[in-house]
Amino acid sequence: MPALEVGRVDRSRVARSARHTGRMSDEVVEHIRGALDAPVTVLEYGDYECPYCAAAAPVLRELVEMSDGVVRLVFRNFPLFETHPHALTAALAVESTQLSGVFWEMHDLLFKRQHRLDDAALRGYADAVGADPDLAVGEPAQRFVPKVRSDYAAGVRQGVRGTPTLFVNDEPYADRVELRALQRATGLSRSLRRRPWWRR
Template structure:
């Protein structure tokens, strides 16, 4: 059974309270259509579980098949630096099939983020080390595709359908 090897910590992007009964960690890629389909599922689960759930997102860009995955992840980190990670995260998934530069700049504009600065970030791949660190931590934890979910540190091997994820989460809650 594959286990999360990198514990959730202060450098993670966290939605909810770290002390919640269930921690759901997702390794995802903003250009991955399956991750985009899982996005509203995660939103429903967060709504359903409220304070009992802590959600963490880590980058797992499959750059060999998704050329926009890396710039999208850079954009999310950039927004994070300005305190808007989750707004950018949501915007990226809503536009997963159209993540070329104009979309990334539009999303920055909608969030009142400095677009010229984002262009510098993309040109220099400023956050590449942090993104790569997420990726390697995922690989060592047994991430086997995107999206990959870990529930209280254990890889969820079922589908990302609401019902399947909830069954695993309820089991974790019962332990």
């Protein structure tokens, strides 16, 4: 599979809700899980065929869900297509589901079903989450190449070499992708200590 062309990234527009991903025809959008105004942003560069990303996915989801609006997750594609033959087509399939508003459902499902990412499986996953399976693979999915390319280019500029790579408020995160470590890095361990026990 040919390497992605590294081009200019337009980040002037972002998603306006945790589930909204906008139109692909004229804008490149971010995929955000959590409160849009969260003071802490965890940025992940991930690959849907990477086993370490699959292990990280539920941890990052739990981090956001238990943060009470403090942490949001931004996911960007960084398919390691030279070692993961299905990574790029999987990324395109997940991007296609944004049109149905089920990006995160497809994102989570692919990490759970990582053992099978061929075209037939991707169509089935899209259908399972309520998206149009005809957009998930083949020529229709090519319209989402600019999004994947821009994510990849942004990662290259930030020095990403593998997946998952995380940044916490633009600072590289070098610890294990474990809940306690991420709580410390995002300041959640301190905020949890200050909260009443019945709100934890």
